[in-house]
Amino acid sequence: MSDVKMPQLGETVAEGTVAKWFKRPGDAVVKGEPLFEVSTDKVDSEIPAQASGVLSAILVAEGETVDVGTVLAVITSENDAPPTSTPPSAPSPAPGRVAPQSADGTVKMAPSGSVSLSPVVRKLLAQHGLDASEVTGTGPSGRITKDDVERHVASTSLASPMSSTQSPVVRRLLEEHSLDATSIAPSGPNGRLTRHDVEEHIAQGQPEPERSADDDEIVPFTRIRKVTAEHMVRSKATSAHTLMVREVDYEQVERVRRRDGSNFKEEEGFSLTYLPFNAMASLLALREFPYLNASVGHDELVVHRRINLGIAVDLNNEGLVVPVIRSADQLNLRDLAKSINNVAKGARDSTLGVDDYARGTFTITNPGPFGTLITGAVINQPQVAILSTDGVTRRPTVVTNDEGEESVAIHSKGMLALTFDHRAVDGAYAARFLQRVAAILDELDWGSVL
Numbered sequence: 001m002s003d004v005k006m007p008q009l010g011e012t013v014a015e016g017t018v019a020k021w022f023k024r025p026g027d028a029v030v031k032g033e034p035l036f037e038v039s040t041d042k043v044d045s046e047i048p049a050q051a052s053g054v055l056s057a058i059l060v061a062e063g064e065t066v067d068v069g070t071v072l073a074v075i076t077s078e079n080d081a082p083p084t085s086t087p088p089s090a091p092s093p094a095p096g097r098v099a100p101q102s103a104d105g106t107v108k109m110a111p112s113g114s115v116s117l118s119p120v121v122r123k124l125l126a127q128h129g130l131d132a133s134e135v136t137g138t139g140p141s142g143r144i145t146k147d148d149v150e151r152h153v154a155s156t157s158l159a160s161p162m163s164s165t166q167s168p169v170v171r172r173l174l175e176e177h178s179l180d181a182t183s184i185a186p187s188g189p190n191g192r193l194t195r196h197d198v199e200e201h202i203a204q205g206q207p208e209p210e211r212s213a214d215d216d217e218i219v220p221f222t223r224i225r226k227v228t229a230e231h232m233v234r235s236k237a238t239s240a241h242t243l244m245v246r247e248v249d250y251e252q253v254e255r256v257r258r259r260d261g262s263n264f265k266e267e268e269g270f271s272l273t274y275l276p277f278n279a280m281a282s283l284l285a286l287r288e289f290p291y292l293n294a295s296v297g298h299d300e301l302v303v304h305r306r307i308n309l310g311i312a313v314d315l316n317n318e319g320l321v322v323p324v325i326r327s328a329d330q331l332n333l334r335d336l337a338k339s340i341n342n343v344a345k346g347a348r349d350s351t352l353g354v355d356d357y358a359r360g361t362f363t364i365t366n367p368g369p370f371g372t373l374i375t376g377a378v379i380n381q382p383q384v385a386i387l388s389t390d391g392v393t394r395r396p397t398v399v400t401n402d403e404g405e406e407s408v409a410i411h412s413k414g415m416l417a418l419t420f421d422h423r424a425v426d427g428a429y430a431a432r433f434l435q436r437v438a439a440i441l442d443e444l445d446w447g448s449v450l
Contacts, residue, residue, distance in 0.1 A: 002051035004073040006066055009040060010354030014133035016040050017065040017172075018072060019223075023055045029075055036072065039223060040354055043321075053077040065172060067133055117144060124149040138302070147298035173198045175226060224319030235381045239296075240422035243376045246434035249442045250392050250412040253277045256446040264450070268338060275366050276337035278389040278416070280449075281440040283307055283329040283336075286362060289433040291425050293361045295382040301424055310360035310380055311340055313347040322380055323347045324360040333449045364389060368414065377419050384424040387437075388417040 006016050019039040023029055035049040053075040060072045117125070117132060121144050125132060135152045137144035170193055174181055177198075184201045186193040221229065235241075257272055264272040286293045286307055294303045309328035313321050323343035325331075331339060346352040363380040368391045375388035392414035399409045416437060420430045 001077070002053065002075045003071045004035065004050070004075060006060075006068050006070045006072055007038070007047055008068050009038065009043075009045060010358060013040055013068065013354050015065055015067050018060050018062055019044060020062055021058060021073075022046075025055055025058055027055050029053055029055050043352060043354055043357070044350060045353075049075065051075050051077075118146070121146055121149055138297070150298060170195055170198055173202070175230075177202055222318050224315060224321070228319040231381070232378050235378050238381055239379050239384070241376075241379060241419055242422045242427065242430070243417060243419050244427065244430050244434060245374050245415055245417045246431075246438050248414055248416055248438045249397065250274065250277075250414055252442055252444065253446055254392075254412040256450060259447070260450055264334075264337075268334075268341075270337075270341050272337065274368060274392055274414070275364070275389060276333055276340055277441060277446065278366075278387070278437075279309060279311075279328070279340065279364055280333050280336055281437045281444070282362070282364065282387055283309065284440055285433055285436040287329065288436060289429065291429060292385045292420065292433055294384050294424060295361075296384060296421060296423055301384075304361040306361065308359050308361045310363035310383075311343055312363060312365035312377075312380070312386075313344050315348060321347050321357060322360060322363055323352055323356050324358065326359070333446070363387070368392060374415050374417050376417060379419055379421060384421040385430075386419050388419070390415045390417060 006018075009016060016038040017040070018036055020037040022034050022036060029035065029049045029052060031050065031052040032048050034046040035055075036047050038045050038047055054077075055073060056076045057074045058072070059074070060066055060070065066072070124130075124146060125135070130149070130152070132144060135144050135148050137148055139145045139148070170181075173179070173195065179198065179201065181193055184193060184197055187197050253274060257274075261272045290303050291301060293307050294301050296302070306327050307329040309325045310322040311325065313323060315321060323346065325336070325339045325343060328336060328339070343352065343356065346356065360380065361383060363377075363383060363386040365375070365377045365386060366389045367375050368389050371391040371393075372388075373390055375390055377386045377388045379386050392412050394410055395413055396408050397411045397413060398406055399411070400406050416434060418430055418434055
């Protein structure tokens with residue numbers, strides 16, 4: 001007999017949602033074939049069977065969100081006795097606690113790691129009705145600190161007055177059924193709304209939300225669309241967003257693209273766009289302006305030593321994800337271009353793991369290929385800045401020669417738009433950063449670094 005458990009999809013992931021079972025109880029299972037699909041807030045992953053046999057019981061139904069380590073199903077061989085199954089609709093044990101075992105000991109819950117929590121953190125979690133799996137730890141080895149709990153409570157309270165007392169499962173149920181938490185009587189400790197409360201409320205029957213006229217199309221949000229929307233709203237509620245824009249002369253970049261673009265595409269298999277040049281100029285400038293490679297803590301700025309570059313990727317209009325290139329400032333221009341292409345392709349093909357989206361410190365979004373002028377992007381929390389690289393066009397500009405004489409020439413010009421958290425830095429700091437990025441793009445001998 002073999003237990004099928006919720007896998008550890010990444011070091012930063014504490015729970016997952018069973019999105020789909022590919023087999024039903026009684027079906028034969030072959031080791032290595034897809035058994036079920038798991039969804040997290042970043043990626044969907046098909047999980048292969050770890051053993052061959054018969055799927056004798058499914059313990060967690062589709063749509064259920066459980067902790068890493070939770071037993072989801074049982075696979076038995078011909079010599080195994082049938083297990084005592086638990087109905088899929090049975091309430092899940094509280095996160096982080098060991099569930100009562102069935103007769104054969106198959107229903108087990110992995111501990112949440114509360115032994116590594118300090119007494120202060122445990123007290124704060126209890127006061128706010130939180131489980132450790134709901135809070136992202138920023139301490140050593142992902143340890144949850146007092147500031148992490150307070151920051152989580154503050155951010156969720158801004159998004160919804162009651163959200164700080166709701167588990168991820170409860171929040172998901174409320175969103176899926178368009179329910180107002182204040183309309184449901186809570187039965188949990190300290191007035192906490194439980195999953196049973198919501199499910200009971202749903203079972204009583206709720207009127208369908210009012211639909212538009214017959215000539216309107218209703219397009220339900222996909223899971224990734226919901227996650228993207230939630231992240232954007234939370235970011236706006238958390239940060240003091242400020243937009244600053246700088247015009248850039250790309251003529252030096254354009255000359256290299258014209259001269260070496262064909263050979264580059266032949267060698268690498270993709271086009272040499274403006275994005276890697278913008279990325280490298282930003283990485284070089286961040287070394288001089290490290291306060292933009294940071295996150296805001298509790299009355300403090302956490303400045304990151306490594307520059308892990310996030311690249312915003314559109315998933316065919318279904319949502320937005322930000323895969324991360326670790327230590328991007330250590331790459332040369334060509335390798336940076338290849339890394340950007342690889343993570344973008346991996347995100348769209350759903351071949352990246354959860355950790356490929358973790359620990360970003362600065363993000364670039366690139367709407368430029370669509371000819372945008374100025375884009376005020378939303379900050380990718382908990383970072384303090386995001387750079388939008390907008391469209392580049394050929395237009396007249398005034399140039400000055402070595403003797404100081406002015407003339408009009410046709411150059412490639414474009415805008416860089418920096419959205420920054422005004423809690424972290426002031427406008428002058430952000431302006432100097434943009435000035436430095438623009439100078440690098442205009443003055444660096446790009447042909448020598450390609």
